[in-house]
Amino acid sequence: MTARPLLLVTAALALVAPGFATPGDETAAGHDAGNAAEHSEPELPPHSRAPHQVDVTVHDDAWLLVNDYDTFGELAEADPERFEFVEGLLEPKDESGEVIDTYDGYRDKTGRVELRYDPEAEDVAYFERVSAERLTRGHENYIQYCASCHGLEGDGYGRSAQHLRPPPRDFRVGKFKFTKVGVENLPSDQALVDLVKKGLDGTPMYPWALTEGQLLDVIQYIKSLSPPESGWRDVYAVVKGPVDIGEDPWTNDVQGAVARGEIVYHNVGCFNCHPGYVTPARIDEIVTGEGGIAKGSYREDLTLPKIVPNTMYQVQGYKTSILPPDFTWHSIRAGRDRQGNLSALEIARTVGSGIAGSGMPQWKGSMPDKDIWAIGYYVRHLIETYHGKPQARAALMSELRGGN
Numbered sequence: 001m002t003a004r005p006l007l008l009v010t011a012a013l014a015l016v017a018p019g020f021a022t023p024g025d026e027t028a029a030g031h032d033a034g035n036a037a038e039h040s041e042p043e044l045p046p047h048s049r050a051p052h053q054v055d056v057t058v059h060d061d062a063w064l065l066v067n068d069y070d071t072f073g074e075l076a077e078a079d080p081e082r083f084e085f086v087e088g089l090l091e092p093k094d095e096s097g098e099v100i101d102t103y104d105g106y107r108d109k110t111g112r113v114e115l116r117y118d119p120e121a122e123d124v125a126y127f128e129r130v131s132a133e134r135l136t137r138g139h140e141n142y143i144q145y146c147a148s149c150h151g152l153e154g155d156g157y158g159r160s161a162q163h164l165r166p167p168p169r170d171f172r173v174g175k176f177k178f179t180k181v182g183v184e185n186l187p188s189d190q191a192l193v194d195l196v197k198k199g200l201d202g203t204p205m206y207p208w209a210l211t212e213g214q215l216l217d218v219i220q221y222i223k224s225l226s227p228p229e230s231g232w233r234d235v236y237a238v239v240k241g242p243v244d245i246g247e248d249p250w251t252n253d254v255q256g257a258v259a260r261g262e263i264v265y266h267n268v269g270c271f272n273c274h275p276g277y278v279t280p281a282r283i284d285e286i287v288t289g290e291g292g293i294a295k296g297s298y299r300e301d302l303t304l305p306k307i308v309p310n311t312m313y314q315v316q317g318y319k320t321s322i323l324p325p326d327f328t329w330h331s332i333r334a335g336r337d338r339q340g341n342l343s344a345l346e347i348a349r350t351v352g353s354g355i356a357g358s359g360m361p362q363w364k365g366s367m368p369d370k371d372i373w374a375i376g377y378y379v380r381h382l383i384e385t386y387h388g389k390p391q392a393r394a395a396l397m398s399e400l401r402g403g404n
């Protein structure tokens with residue numbers, strides 16, 4: 001365990017240093033032979049600190065949230081070999097030793113998962129003990145593959161991150177955009193594995209061909225970056241898989257789905273941020289048809305995406321606005337399935353779950369699943385028909401813009 005980190009760090013340095021060194025980076029990149037007596041470490045901005053200064057060994061185990069009290073039962077019951085239900089499993093005491101509450105719960109026979117009481121929050125949740133060895137493995141891989149963008153401390157401000165738009169995620173915030181688990185929830189390990197394996201199209205977040213084991217280790221490490229009482233250390237947080245939007249109700253009627261999707265898209269006002277893809281007169285017709293009241297006039301630049309002030313994402317307190325995509329023009333990030341095909345299900349899941357930090361709300365619960373599916377089909381149709389097809393797109397735009 002002692003020799004290996006050194007090797008990895010050298011490799012990581014070789015990956016990061018060439019091409020990125022600027023005169024000011026000399027010391028950070030380790031080129032400064034310097035006189036030992038004169039040498040003192042200058043205060044460097046986070047992005048110019050080179051990995052050779054990092055100790056990859058994690059010394060402490062971490063207790064990380066597996067699931068909240070209410071939803072853990074289902075998981076535990078599915079695995080009776082491992083979990084048994086115990087009445088009065090946990091009886092937290094106050095300072096004088098008096099029992100203040102009694103919680104029934106599941107005991108993990110392997111001893112890794114535990115129902116834990118947080119005296120500050122006066123609440124319980126299930127936490128898993130992740131060993132320091134495993135976190136060290138995760139950290140090694142993290143430094144090697146992820147830190148150049150996501151930062152040595154996971155703050156989203158790595159050496160290569162400075163000019164990336166969208167910016168890489170700050171892992172201490174515990175907020176994710178494309179894991180499709182709902183804007184309020186934390187993603188399950190599997191949701192994160194899927195995302196990292198697929199990458200995010202149109203961004204420098206590539207699909208990573210690490211093994212499942214490596215990925216799971218890196219993910220434990222990323223989760224362990226949560227500050228005390230937040231993210232995966234927060235008893236109130238909820239860990240979820242992708243939103244459940246049920247079985248595809250449109251398998252035998254794709255055209256019907258696209259037609260319904262167009263109606264729902266323009267009825268609920270996706271065009272307040274994304275472009276509208278029908279004329280204002282048609283929007284009025286749609287809204288009236290759905291029992292609403294037609295507005296009669298819409299924003300003048302309806303065929304362009306619009307940044308709204310709350311579409312802000314922060315990295316180190318710096319706010320970056322992300323343009324909502326025009327589906328006929330921009331690529332979308334997370335629209336493909338595991339086979340790489342553009343997928344109505346994946347798009348519908350994004351719409352159902354919302355995009356945390358982008359202003360795009362969660363639609364699951366505020367419209368029927370069938371309509372969420374229809375939108376998935378409609379957006380896929382827009383991409384397939386117009387994206388990368390300049391002539392078809394120009395014809396649509398000229399129709400919508402009245403020849404302009």
Ligand code: HEC
Pocket residue numbers: 142145146147148149150160164166167168169175176177178179192195196200203204205206208218333
């Ligand atoms: C070359 C730069 C780069 C590297 C290297 C990189 N990422 Fe990213 N990553 C990004 C960017 C940029 C984003 C944000 C993309 C966006 O918001 O559209 C991102 C986003 C993410 C997200 C958040 C997705 C979400 O739902 O918000 C996760 C998780 C992630 N990266 C994990 C990793 C892991 C794990 C590694 C190493 C195996 C890694 N990244 C390596 C650039 C990088």
Ligand code: HEC
Pocket residue numbers: 166177178265268269270271272273274308311322323324325331332333334335347350351355358359360361363375379
């Ligand atoms: C308040 C503004 C807002 C509204 C309303 C909104 N979106 Fe978005 N949407 C965004 C932003 C911003 C992004 C880009 C997020 C990013 O890439 O970081 C986005 C991204 C998306 C994406 C791309 C996801 C990906 O994989 O890259 C889809 C699909 C989408 N929106 C569909 C919809 C649909 C359908 C509706 C209406 C039901 C809707 N949006 C309403 C702001 C909005």
